[in-house]
Amino acid sequence: EAAVTQSPRSKVAVTGGKVTLSCHQTNNHDYMYWYRQDTGHGLRLIHYSYVADSTEKGDIPDGYKASRPSQENFSLILELASLSQTAVYFCASSDRDWGVYEQYFGPGTRLTVL
């Protein structure tokens, strides 16, 4: 089965600090995504990437940056963490086959900003 791992699994950060969340996939997938999940908001897309060294904005990119240094790795960066960024963050990958287009999610990172 497709494998997506995330680190750290949980993190406590201070307001104004820098946070980096990492994601690694061994699926050989081209597409990778970062979502946040808050109660009552389902999953909201922050950034995505379909090729190494390139990232695209999703629906809620403000306050976040992304980096895709290789096909396997995708990072989410909070340069100045804020209280409103407390959430669970999921990374996902999918292949290019539009007919399949299943996303495989990592286990999530619980971020608490104090």
Next chain:
Amino acid sequence: QQKVQQSPESLIVPEGGMASLNCTSSDRNVDYFWWYRQHSGKSPKMLMSIFSNGEKEEGRFTVHLNKASLHTSLHIRDSQPSDSALYLCAAPANSGTYQRFGTGTKLQVVP
């Protein structure tokens, strides 16, 4: 911006009963959907996808799609306590580049 709306927000059904969940898209160009299931504390996993009008059945799960009304529904028959989870509907967004999710329906199956 396209909205994906799910109803009801929460649902309680007795064990062995039928659960029916609904999802619509505000984008008239949308003509296929995905359904994901997320157990508490876990990550979402795709349950079913539907790309053509009509019905698709996999075991106890049936998905309907009505492209004219941009509406999909998920029906779970003979519901089990293990079906208790958050069910998320997704529709294609940004010309199909990614999926946009609804806020989910929280299903609780009680013995």
